[in-house]
Amino acid sequence: xxxxxxxxxxxxxxxxxxLALWSALAAAVIWMDVRVGALEGVRGALALAVxxxxxxxxxxxxxxxxxxxxxxxxxxxxxxxDALLAERARYRLVEQAADELSRENAExxxxxxxxxxxxxxxxxxxxxxxxxxxxxxxxxxxxGASAGVRAGMPVIDGEGLLGQITxxxxxxxxxxxxxxxxxxxxxxxxxxxxRGLAAGLGNGRMELRFMPSQSDVVEGDVLLTSGLDGIYPAxxxxxxxxxxxxxxxxxxxxxxxxxxxxxxxxxxxxxxQLPASRxxx
Amino acid sequence: MSTLQDTGRWPAITTTLVVAFLxxxxxxxxxxxxxxxxxLLVVGLFWVLHSPERVGFALLFALGLLTDFLDGVVLxxxxxxxxxxxxxxxxxxxxxxxxxxxRQAVQMLPVFLALxxxxxxxxxxxxxxxxxLMMFVPVILHALLWFGLAWWMLxxxxxxxxxxx
Numbered sequence: 001x002x003x004x005x006x007x008x009x010x011x012x013x014x015x016x017x018x019l020a021l022w023s024a025l026a027a028a029v030i031w032m033d034v035r036v037g038a039l040e041g042v043r044g045a046l047a048l049a050v051x052x053x054x055x056x057x058x059x060x061x062x063x064x065x066x067x068x069x070x071x072x073x074x075x076x077x078x079x080x081x082d083a084l085l086a087e088r089a090r091y092r093l094v095e096q097a098a099d100e101l102s103r104e105n106a107e108x109x110x111x112x113x114x115x116x117x118x119x120x121x122x123x124x125x126x127x128x129x130x131x132x133x134x135x136x137x138x139x140x141x142x143x144g145a146s147a148g149v150r151a152g153m154p155v156i157d158g159e160g161l162l163g164q165i166t167x168x169x170x171x172x173x174x175x176x177x178x179x180x181x182x183x184x185x186x187x188x189x190x191x192x193x194x195r196g197l198a199a200g201l202g203n204g205r206m207e208l209r210f211m212p213s214q215s216d217v218v219e220g221d222v223l224l225t226s227g228l229d230g231i232y233p234a235x236x237x238x239x240x241x242x243x244x245x246x247x248x249x250x251x252x253x254x255x256x257x258x259x260x261x262x263x264x265x266x267x268x269x270x271x272x273q274l275p276a277s278r279x280x281x
Numbered sequence: 282m283s284t285l286q287d288t289g290r291w292p293a294i295t296t297t298l299v300v301a302f303l304x305x306x307x308x309x310x311x312x313x314x315x316x317x318x319x320x321l322l323v324v325g326l327f328w329v330l331h332s333p334e335r336v337g338f339a340l341l342f343a344l345g346l347l348t349d350f351l352d353g354v355v356l357x358x359x360x361x362x363x364x365x366x367x368x369x370x371x372x373x374x375x376x377x378x379x380x381x382x383x384r385q386a387v388q389m390l391p392v393f394l395a396l397x398x399x400x401x402x403x404x405x406x407x408x409x410x411x412x413x414l415m416m417f418v419p420v421i422l423h424a425l426l427w428f429g430l431a432w433w434m435l436x437x438x439x440x441x442x443x444x445x446x
Binding site for chain 1: 302303306307308309310314315317337338339342345346347350351352353354355356357358360361364365367368371372400401403404405407408
């Protein structure tokens with residue numbers, strides 16, 4: 001019975017002991033999630049429940065964009081279409097050359113008795129939702145396990161490597177971006193072929209680690225995936241070098257990079273279904 | 282002044298929470314995502330203030346878990362912060378209810394700052410744990426030392442202790 005003017009919590013436990021109780025529960029949940037990893041089922045169930053609402057809430061923003069775009073972007077679209085047609089014509093040529101080369105490559109590999117390169121399948125996914133995590137950058141994609149997405153698969157957009165799938169639910173999946181803090185990507189300098197390790201720093205930046213101070217790196221160098229880890233296929237653009245520092249206290253250069261992929265622009269992405277994908281160690 | 286004897290609060294509570302939930306689910310991105318308010322937290326704490334017999338620790342804990350899931354962070358990170366928020370609002374309740382809206386907002390500012398620090402602290406401990414969690418052992422030792430000092434203070438003045446009893 002609620003007595004008017006008297007709080008029911010006063011009659012039960014005091015606020016401080018209830019705070020202690022609930023804090024202990026929260027700490028237990030954190031521990032279960034981080035150390036035991038026992039709560040993935042809870043996440044999966046929540047994902048199933050929330051995903052229709054997330055789809056629905058994407059509609060107002062999409063609609064606003066459609067209306068704004070319909071009125072103002074007609075000329076821009078025509079220009080973009082012309083540019084894309086020209087680009088497609090150029091890619092035709094490149095594609096023919098690539099077909100020729102891959103045929104030749106297959107014959108050479110057959111001669112050398114090497115394993116054939118395997119085809120990479122890809123599926124398109126749209127970005128559904130972005131959560132706010134101050135410590136890593138993740139995106140929720142609208143395809144999940146039912147579409148064949150598995151943890152560890154690389155994700156690209158039109159410009160380069162976006163990141164890696166880190167969690168998979170039934171109908172959606174979570175993508176951790178390359179610039180996310182402590183996310184490591186084995187890379188190769190496209191100009192010199194030197195290999196290295198690019199690490200995310202958070203807030204949209206990356207650094208190229210462990211390059212000795214005599215290394216040949218200049219601003220503007222493009223870093224490609226090296227393919228050494230067996231997770232990412234070789235040759236995907238990852239980042240561009242923006243600044244090189246030479247700290248006197250360290251034997252290594254301090255190299256700042258920015259990711260190539262349009263993290264805030266791309267709405268459709270490609271999930272690469274590699275044969276034997278593993279999670280990043 | 283809040284009217285605690287109102288019995289028809291549930292519709293208002295549910296509606297505002299659902300609206301807050303939908304606002305969070307809008308596709309925020311980029312700079313807007315960084316500055317997006319935590320709608321569920323604000324609405325939840327508002328009802329802790331005005332309807333503490335209905336909205337309390339349990340609901341705020343659940344809202345926190347929901348936020349954790351939506352943001353894709355460690356489960357429990359926001360749950361802990363929201364529970365601390367409920368506690369602070371309950372402690373400040375009588376003050377807050379006497380204030381006009383401006384003063385209430387100013388009073389809530391340090392509360393929200395404290396909650397953001399809780400979120401930050403948990404995230405930091407999980408992502409970049411310092412060498413063990415040994416840094417928290419001194420905290421307990423501090424409390425023990427404090428007990429020792431307080432006890433030593435009482436030693437010389439037995440009469441005051443007796444007076445208190």
